[in-house]
Amino acid sequence: MTAGQLIEVDGLEKVFSVRRKAGRLRRVRHEVRAVDGLTFQVPRGEMVGYIGPNGAGKSTTIKMLTGILVPSGGRLRVAGIDPARERTRLARRIGVVFGQRTTLWWDLPLKDSYELVRRMYRVPDAVYRTNLDRCTELLDLGPLLDVPVRQLSLGQRMRGDIAAALLHDPEVLYLDEPTIGLDVVSKAKVRSFLHEVNAERGTTVLLTTHDLTDIEQLCRRVMVIDHGHLVYDGGLDALRAAAGGERTLVVDLERELPPIDGIPGARTVRVDGPRQWLAFPAAQSAAPVVTAVAERYPLVDLSLREPEIEGVIARLYRGADAVGSEIGPH
Template sequence: MRDTDGAFIDVTDLRKTFSVRRRSGLLRRTSTEVHAVDGISFTLRRGEMTGFIGPNGAGKSTTIKMLTGILSPSGGRLRVAGVDPARDRTRLVRRIGVVFGQRTTLWWDLPLRDSYGLVRRMYRIPRARYEENLARCVELLELGGLLDVPVRQLSLGQRMRGDITAALLHDPDVLYLDEPTIGLDVVSKARVREFLLHLNAERGTTVLLTTHDLSDIEHLCERVVVIDHGRLMYDGALAGLHEVGRGERTLVVDLERELPPIEGIAGARTVRTEGPRQWLTFPATASAAPLVSRIAADYPLVDLSLREPAIEDVIARMYAA
């Protein structure tokens, strides 16, 4: 039995079925039902930051569209802040913010400042509240020099920060983020992550984050919900996901010269060598610090980098378990 007391977002046996027509002959077409979301259930409490992950085609975007009222469920029950999104979308839209990493909500040919002015009018945000929220976002996301730049001239990282600002001007209770750091450089990713942590701590904003980058989840979320083929696969801590899926991280080591494969380090194994570069894997639940210390002490180390396991690989191992 799920604990739904105090749930801010309550998803119960949620389903979405699409009818897809395919040509089966010269003149004939057949209709096939596709279960994009197939009976998932979970709850989010106010102020939670939760990762909502899965491989491409898992049903993540369809679920988000139902949570925002863009799509109506085929079955099940759905409540966001006590509101049925499909039946009362107008009321709900004032309480949510949405950012799609690959699609902007800003006006392409307008400067950021003008786009934000239009957002203020659409949401009927009081001017004092609007100016306070805009100033806060501009400061924390470092947008001061970009307000008069047309959106089409912004880099991907700048546009993403601009989209996040637009989604927050009306003080939403819930923020849905779909791949908010896709294609961003390391500095831009760090800035966006820091801002989201600040937002959650200061305002208690509930955040549902969809991403293929597990490092986003590690930096931002204590909890992760995994779906695949429209079904709930896992709901719990990220460390628990790695345990269930037997996830592995990869340490890429660059040495001064070509050497035999690194061996004898407990929990790690060398899976590939290429000249002075070696790839070592170790359990995703383990810290990389002891491994790095041992290599730095025993080998002529030049550089190293850490790669997180792909979500698809973790889920594949869940199936195989």
């Protein structure tokens, strides 16, 4: 394993063979490339967002990283281990949360599920107690420990699943849609907890989600996958710049004035009384725009709005080939 790299993926492929109808009686075999030539590395302690549309290959990648699926080609190592060949050994070093499926025992109280997890992973009593107490406090699980899993709400169960995945001190945590269907309060608790786990324990996190607020609040690095190919790997700011789009400077003036004009690289897109909105390219620095406005107009306040990440991702999908040359390796 390369020094400092916990996850190493090189030319990874997964091909599924499916049969489709071709007439009334015939079925023809087709190959579906769910993952096609995927290459990336994740250093120890990093929290990475892994995003893409439905069917892009995200969950297939996670299943290969955990050893659930065997790759069709390429090379894959997690903590120096080949997941497909040493799945049991790897299981002690990873934690997994699938938002749509629980790893808890449906008819048992939450605390009994945790006790079974402790025995399965042979977690020392002191480590188990410390981790359980910490998860219980940060995820507000105290009132739920005696409740059967079947009686938990989706948000409560999700917090319970995340705690179960961390009881054995995994080096890497895979999260597949961990906030799906959760209310605002539950999402905030989960995000805060994940941030603390990553900061305090140095747990490596690979997060797949359709809630891009998760990515914006938790991850400095994001990887975008589409049709099994990695189309972007880098920071959110660079993603916005690579995919185009505009930033918006919201200007509050002392009084109502005609639309702001003559600011290099910017244009006024909206006026509402003394408040005006100026748009400029996402790749452009805001400093010259702010300076020019401040020098020429009587200001009360300024605020900068970044382009919505959903729109950025949509533009990236539409123009993956065009921006591909702008995207360098991480």
